[in-house]
Amino acid sequence: MAQNKKMVEAITGRDEDFAKWYTDIVKKAELVDYSNVKGCMVIRPYGYAIWENIQKDLDRRFKETGHENVYMPMFIPESLLQKEKDHVEGFAPECAWVTIGGSEKLTERLAVRPTSETLFCEHYAKIINTYRDLPKLYNQWCSVVRWEKTTRPFLRTSEFLWQEGHTMHETEEEAREETLRMLQVYTDFYKETLAIPAVVGEKTEKERFAGAQATYTIEPMMHNGVALQGGTSHYFGDGFARAFDITYQGRDNKLHYPHQTSWGVSTRMIGALIMVHSDDDGLVLPPKIAPVQVAIVPIAQHKEGVLDKASALYESLKKTFRTKLDDSDQSPGWKFAQYEMQGVPIRLELGPKDIEKNQCVLVRRDTREKLFVSLDGIEDAITELLETIHNDMYNRALENMHEKTHVATTYDEFIDLSKNNPGFIKAMWCGDSACEDKLKDATGGVKSRCIPFEEEHLADTCVCCGKPAKHMVYWGKQY
Amino acid sequence: MAQNKKMVEAITGRDEDFAKWYTDIVKKAELVDYSNVKGCMVIRPYGYAIWENIQKDLDRRFKETGHENVYMPMFIPESLLQKEKDHVEGFAPECAWVTIGGSEKLTERLAVRPTSETLFCEHYAKIINTYRDLPKLYNQWCSVVRWEKTTRPFLRTSEFLWQEGHTMHETEEEAREETLRMLQVYTDFYKETLAIPAVVGEKTEKERFAGAQATYTIEPMMHNGVALQGGTSHYFGDGFARAFDITYQGRDNKLHYPHQTSWGVSTRMIGALIMVHSDDDGLVLPPKIAPVQVAIVPIAQHKEGVLDKASALYESLKKTFRTKLDDSDQSPGWKFAQYEMQGVPIRLELGPKDIEKNQCVLVRRDTREKLFVSLDGIEDAITELLETIHNDMYNRALENMHEKTHVATTYDEFIDLSKNNPGFIKAMWCGDSACEDKLKDATGGVKSRCIPFEEEHLADTCVCCGKPAKHMVYWGKQY
Numbered sequence: 001m002a003q004n005k006k007m008v009e010a011i012t013g014r015d016e017d018f019a020k021w022y023t024d025i026v027k028k029a030e031l032v033d034y035s036n037v038k039g040c041m042v043i044r045p046y047g048y049a050i051w052e053n054i055q056k057d058l059d060r061r062f063k064e065t066g067h068e069n070v071y072m073p074m075f076i077p078e079s080l081l082q083k084e085k086d087h088v089e090g091f092a093p094e095c096a097w098v099t100i101g102g103s104e105k106l107t108e109r110l111a112v113r114p115t116s117e118t119l120f121c122e123h124y125a126k127i128i129n130t131y132r133d134l135p136k137l138y139n140q141w142c143s144v145v146r147w148e149k150t151t152r153p154f155l156r157t158s159e160f161l162w163q164e165g166h167t168m169h170e171t172e173e174e175a176r177e178e179t180l181r182m183l184q185v186y187t188d189f190y191k192e193t194l195a196i197p198a199v200v201g202e203k204t205e206k207e208r209f210a211g212a213q214a215t216y217t218i219e220p221m222m223h224n225g226v227a228l229q230g231g232t233s234h235y236f237g238d239g240f241a242r243a244f245d246i247t248y249q250g251r252d253n254k255l256h257y258p259h260q261t262s263w264g265v266s267t268r269m270i271g272a273l274i275m276v277h278s279d280d281d282g283l284v285l286p287p288k289i290a291p292v293q294v295a296i297v298p299i300a301q302h303k304e305g306v307l308d309k310a311s312a313l314y315e316s317l318k319k320t321f322r323t324k325l326d327d328s329d330q331s332p333g334w335k336f337a338q339y340e341m342q343g344v345p346i347r348l349e350l351g352p353k354d355i356e357k358n359q360c361v362l363v364r365r366d367t368r369e370k371l372f373v374s375l376d377g378i379e380d381a382i383t384e385l386l387e388t389i390h391n392d393m394y395n396r397a398l399e400n401m402h403e404k405t406h407v408a409t410t411y412d413e414f415i416d417l418s419k420n421n422p423g424f425i426k427a428m429w430c431g432d433s434a435c436e437d438k439l440k441d442a443t444g445g446v447k448s449r450c451i452p453f454e455e456e457h458l459a460d461t462c463v464c465c466g467k468p469a470k471h472m473v474y475w476g477k478q479y
Numbered sequence: 480m481a482q483n484k485k486m487v488e489a490i491t492g493r494d495e496d497f498a499k500w501y502t503d504i505v506k507k508a509e510l511v512d513y514s515n516v517k518g519c520m521v522i523r524p525y526g527y528a529i530w531e532n533i534q535k536d537l538d539r540r541f542k543e544t545g546h547e548n549v550y551m552p553m554f555i556p557e558s559l560l561q562k563e564k565d566h567v568e569g570f571a572p573e574c575a576w577v578t579i580g581g582s583e584k585l586t587e588r589l590a591v592r593p594t595s596e597t598l599f600c601e602h603y604a605k606i607i608n609t610y611r612d613l614p615k616l617y618n619q620w621c622s623v624v625r626w627e628k629t630t631r632p633f634l635r636t637s638e639f640l641w642q643e644g645h646t647m648h649e650t651e652e653e654a655r656e657e658t659l660r661m662l663q664v665y666t667d668f669y670k671e672t673l674a675i676p677a678v679v680g681e682k683t684e685k686e687r688f689a690g691a692q693a694t695y696t697i698e699p700m701m702h703n704g705v706a707l708q709g710g711t712s713h714y715f716g717d718g719f720a721r722a723f724d725i726t727y728q729g730r731d732n733k734l735h736y737p738h739q740t741s742w743g744v745s746t747r748m749i750g751a752l753i754m755v756h757s758d759d760d761g762l763v764l765p766p767k768i769a770p771v772q773v774a775i776v777p778i779a780q781h782k783e784g785v786l787d788k789a790s791a792l793y794e795s796l797k798k799t800f801r802t803k804l805d806d807s808d809q810s811p812g813w814k815f816a817q818y819e820m821q822g823v824p825i826r827l828e829l830g831p832k833d834i835e836k837n838q839c840v841l842v843r844r845d846t847r848e849k850l851f852v853s854l855d856g857i858e859d860a861i862t863e864l865l866e867t868i869h870n871d872m873y874n875r876a877l878e879n880m881h882e883k884t885h886v887a888t889t890y891d892e893f894i895d896l897s898k899n900n901p902g903f904i905k906a907m908w909c910g911d912s913a914c915e916d917k918l919k920d921a922t923g924g925v926k927s928r929c930i931p932f933e934e935e936h937l938a939d940t941c942v943c944c945g946k947p948a949k950h951m952v953y954w955g956k957q958y
């Protein structure tokens with residue numbers, strides 16, 4: 001059978017060709033399909049189920065921190081996009097433009113939203129009047145479009161799914177707190193749900209979001225030593241508020257401009273999941289977002305009692321875990337390969353001998369470890385094992401990040417590391433963007449990732465120009 | 480205070496000016512805000528919370544019937560849209576077209592999806608190979624764009640949110656079953672969740688979806704006697720499959736075309752909620768989708784013990800119900816008006832005298848009935864009351880629908896009813912679309928709503944032309 005052949009065919013090795021390994025997984029685990037629309041992808045059921053689990057978890061965290069969901073139009077009139085100068089300069093070059101509606105040419109063209117600061121501001125201008133209306137803590141889940149030349153599923157596509165939070169506050173202090181609060185929500189989510197550690201900190205001025213006064217970022221390290229901008233949180237000051245004439249009557253009865261933030265993460269997190277955790281047999285998914293947590297594979301299922309017992313076990317386990325029973329007529333070997341490709345955290349094997357012994361076999365996807373476990377108290381054993389898997393996955397990713405983090409105190413060390421040891425480079429920096437440009441050019445793309453919250457003093461001078469250092473910066477290539 | 484004044488200001492009476500009453504509610508209950516983008520709306524937190532509750536309930540029903548969620552690109556290349564002739568004729572005139580991407584003119588313009596049959600078909604052509612791949616039961620939640628000249632929040636907007644199911648089946652029989660199954664899911668949802676009764680049946684050929692062989696519809700009756708197309712389910716036969724060259728190897732080892740369905744409901748259901756249930760004091764929401772089910776309003780809250788008791792009650796009730804405690808310094812009268820405007824099903828008043836008597840006051844939004852209820856077993860009382868409210872709301876809507884359903888056996892009766900008794904007209908029809916055109920013109924817009932599944936024999940001849948009747952049809956004006 002075609003289906004059968006396709007699944008047991010090996011994928012490209014991760015160390016052999018990382019890029020090809022990535023796209024093999026994306027296709028063979030049936031996460032996406034390419035579409036005929038340039039740079040757009042079809043997110044297939046298995047990929048979308050991962051996104052739904054991500055959404056559910058994050059949405060809970062947003063609501064627990066007081067945020068409400070809204071929905072803004074997907075179009076931005078060009079004049080609206082132009083209201084904030086830095087912002088339009090950053091985004092206009094990568095917009096898709098609607099110029100015809102129905103059969104008529106529009107008098108003003110509309111950008112398909114690349115991000116929605118301008119739309120939120122237009123709305124906030126109408127609904128914010130006094131300090132009693134603040135803070136406004138809004139979020140929206142939607143798709144956005146940024147016209148990309150080179151695309152890669154999940155990592156960089158012309159259309160992608162994301163959430164964008166947009167908040168307004170009475171004071172700068174509150175807005176800055178919100179910016180960092182949401183960065184922390186992302187950091188917790190990466191650790192607790194995706195089992196992904198990351199470096200967090202502030203972007204240099206050069207790498208800031210268009211129109212922001214400060215941009216914070218979470219930067220996980222991929223298995224191949226390339227970093228990924230995994231989520232950002234921005235403090236805008238009152239720049240947009242001034243441009244959009246958003247004012248509120250303060251406690252002092254005078255008019256003030258509110259202070260603004262925005263923050264977002266996207267479907268590229270699914271790309272991170274793949275590149276941090278997965279291996280040569282396919283996906284390895286952290287239990288919290290795996291669409292199937294336990295796959296039950298009956299062994300010798302034609303033998304009396306096996307399927308009955310497997311069904312009973314399924315009915316009982318599915319109350320607690322996202323469980324699948326595969327009683328199809330495929331061979332156990334085929335099924336093993338299938339659930340390995342899909343990254344199901346636990347495979348549960350149950351055959352006649354197991355039933356005799358009142359046990360089953362649990363096989364961990366992440367380590368392949370086999371555990372013989374009594375059917376009495378199996379729920380507790382699985383709960384515990386899922387937690388162990390999560391923690392072990394996190395710790396291995398952390399170890400990888402540490403192994404791929406190096407220190408450069410001289411320019412030559414920096415260049416040497418960038419060529420021979422892919423990963424983060426920790427190095428001192430003078431604060432001048434000219435040095436960022438120079439290092440990027442000299443290394444074929446190593447950029448500042450962020451200034452971490454806890455800087456180390458590695459040297460007194462900038463690794464590039466030798467002038468006095470202002471900050472320690474994490475540097476690295478990025479997706 | 481501005482906020483205060485706004486809320487106690489009366490809205491337009493429903494019987495005085497239904498259209499103005501509708502937009503007053505939409506604005507004053509803070510469901511939407513108008514945007515500067517022609518025909519697009521901002522869905523505000525309270526409106527979006529209703530949509531989230533609708534989504535959650537429907538999504539569960541879709542998953543229980545075996546469907547999986549996916550995400551397709553938002554753009555459709557013009558050549559793809561043109562593949563199925565009837566379909567492109569139906570939709571091309573109302574598309575928004577992207578003609579510029581980044582800074583470059585596109586070689587082929589892209590429609591922002593008005594519906595996604597063509598995208599699903601393109602994907603299905605790649606992933607359907609044998610009968611083992613069938614059925615494919617996909618759904619997606621997204622926004623779509625149809626360039627509308629006249630717009631009204633929720634009812635008709637250039638962009639709206641919806642779900643669109645797209646399925647492929649081995650046989651015509653299975654596909655037809657699916658079409659009716661999903662119509663039934665919608666009917667159950669309207670009844671069980673929205674507390675809205677409706678007429679269901681098949682659209683006449685003239686009213687069919689572009690490219691469909693059969694279109695089924697659910698048609699609730701608004702309070703003013705105007706009908707609303709509340710959801711549709713289509714059977715496509717193999718027309719798209721042929722146009723897109725989707726084939727599967729059958730059990731007979733020969734190639735076949737699969738049979739297709741699609742079905743959708745949208746944010747216009749929120750419009751139906753307003754126009755079926757609400758009154759001159761604002762929204763009346765059915766408990767199942769109300770963002771707040773119980774609003775606790777402390778009375779004389781400055782008196783000792785009142786706020787403590789209210790808080791304790793809130794902590795206990797919120798485990799079971801979507802509960803809000805309003806301990807702001809607004810007056811109770813202001814709060815009453817506020818939660819009436821927002822359609823909160825139950826207001827719970829708690830004052831010093833109530834506390835003395837170990838009771839509270841429950842006030843129904845739908846009937847204003849006041850109930851004095853012991854605090855012992857209050858959860859059960861509320862559960863029961865919410866159910867009663869739901870059922871009473873449904874029954875009142877059903878009564879309204881019956882009152883506004885009339886029978887016409889002659890042309891003059893039909894014209895007279897259309898002028899003087901807004902609502903459904905049940906009348907016989909010959910099957911000729913010329914009669915549909917004639918009746919529509921003569922009545923200023925009465926159209927066939929559907930041929931119900933259970934037809935009555937009202938007369939032998941068509942109400943319009945007098946030729947032998949083929950069907951009984953529900954007729955009516957529509958939003």
